Amino acid sequence: MEEFRDRAAALGIAERIRGEAVSSVNLMEVCGTHTVAIFRHGVRDLLPPEVRMLSGPGCPVCVTTNADIDRAIALAEQPEVTLVTFGDMMKVPGSYQSLSQAKARGCDVRVVYSARDALRVARANPKRGVVFFGVGFETTSPTIAACVLEAESLGLDNFSVLSVHKLIPPAMEALVSSGEVRIDGFMCPGHVSVIIGSRPYEFLAERYGVPCVVTGFEPLDILQGIEMLLRQISGGGQARVEIQYSRSVRPEGNPRALEILERVFEVDGADWRGLGHIPDSGLKLKPEYARFDAMAVHNISPPPTREHAGCICGDILRGAKTPPECPLYGKVCTPENPVGPCMVSSEGTCAGWYQYGSR
Numbered sequence: 001m002e003e004f005r006d007r008a009a010a011l012g013i014a015e016r017i018r019g020e021a022v023s024s025v026n027l028m029e030v031c032g033t034h035t036v037a038i039f040r041h042g043v044r045d046l047l048p049p050e051v052r053m054l055s056g057p058g059c060p061v062c063v064t065t066n067a068d069i070d071r072a073i074a075l076a077e078q079p080e081v082t083l084v085t086f087g088d089m090m091k092v093p094g095s096y097q098s099l100s101q102a103k104a105r106g107c108d109v110r111v112v113y114s115a116r117d118a119l120r121v122a123r124a125n126p127k128r129g130v131v132f133f134g135v136g137f138e139t140t141s142p143t144i145a146a147c148v149l150e151a152e153s154l155g156l157d158n159f160s161v162l163s164v165h166k167l168i169p170p171a172m173e174a175l176v177s178s179g180e181v182r183i184d185g186f187m188c189p190g191h192v193s194v195i196i197g198s199r200p201y202e203f204l205a206e207r208y209g210v211p212c213v214v215t216g217f218e219p220l221d222i223l224q225g226i227e228m229l230l231r232q233i234s235g236g237g238q239a240r241v242e243i244q245y246s247r248s249v250r251p252e253g254n255p256r257a258l259e260i261l262e263r264v265f266e267v268d269g270a271d272w273r274g275l276g277h278i279p280d281s282g283l284k285l286k287p288e289y290a291r292f293d294a295m296a297v298h299n300i301s302p303p304p305t306r307e308h309a310g311c312i313c314g315d316i317l318r319g320a321k322t323p324p325e326c327p328l329y330g331k332v333c334t335p336e337n338p339v340g341p342c343m344v345s346s347e348g349t350c351a352g353w354y355q356y357g358s359r
Helices: 007-020 032-040 066-076 099-104 115-124 141-154 168-178 190-196 199-208 219-235 255-264 287-292 313-317 349-356
Strands: 025-029 051-055 081-086 109-112 129-134 159-163 185-188 212-214 241-243 265-272 276-285
Touching: 007 219, 025 032, 025 219, 032 190, 032 219, 032 349, 066 081, 066 099, 066 129, 066 159, 081 115, 099 109, 109 115, 115 129, 115 141, 115 159, 129 141, 141 159, 141 255, 141 287, 159 276, 159 287, 168 190, 168 199, 168 276, 185 190, 185 199, 185 219, 190 255, 199 212, 199 241, 212 219, 255 265, 276 287, 313 349
Parallel strands: 025 051, 025 185, 081 109, 081 129, 129 159, 185 212, 212 241
Antiparallel strands: 265 276
16 A cells, blocks of 8 residues: 555645645545545645535435434344344443443343355344344445345344345535535545446436546555545536546446345445435345344334434534534543444544644
């Protein structure tokens, strides 16, 4: 990665960016890894004041709603259920508690590092219902689809998925169409685009005139992505989708991963923290795999959903506000005592700002 962290090259690109930034622009990164990389490598310090970077809803942990977390906790509270999840979901507050707190109260909640680990738990505990809390974007959802297919081939009748998977392009459209925040260009997520390719973003350029660049995660990747966006904006031509991250992303994406995903899941509406209900932005199991749907297998009654007073994670995820504008940030809400998910996840805007930005 050293070739993508060359200081002299970074300063050279930054100088060209200053030459392209002839007017004020808002560029939004739609990936939590981009957000943290921008902070960690001091990219903001290299940009002229005319270029403003906005952090969007690119953290799957952050956009998971309290209602979804409440459902996961309600499943974990069932005496015959083992709930397995990725570690970054453990401390995310639901309406009343987190999964970590539920585990401390005696619920069987286990952390896994991959969806296949959840299958191993199910095979090792045939008398318990094992529910995998499926959180993520297009990056991880094909792996969960593959696990459902493997569970079917193994005849596992004690494995199910609580699917809260989400799709990035519809959320980007929701941001642009709302008009709340002016977005002059999108830095499209590299990991997601490895799976879906660059073509799913073309409607944003064609219909809304917003330039898009699929960008990698090293400092030179990000700076070059910004430069490519500014050239489109200052050039005044037709907006288009470009790939900076060409070493990993193809226009057509990963056909095999997409085939597995489409075999198991179908598109459905989904609720996003901060953005509300977005049609065609989520994934649910197809009817032929309904026996692996945790909500169909287990009968639960989650408590009424509530939001935490003072938390503005929703505004931050839309790019409408920054973490220091939150009255809880750095005072009540810290990584050790998070009130909102944007402070929990390693990809959260508040966590990145707290660790690398000015307090």
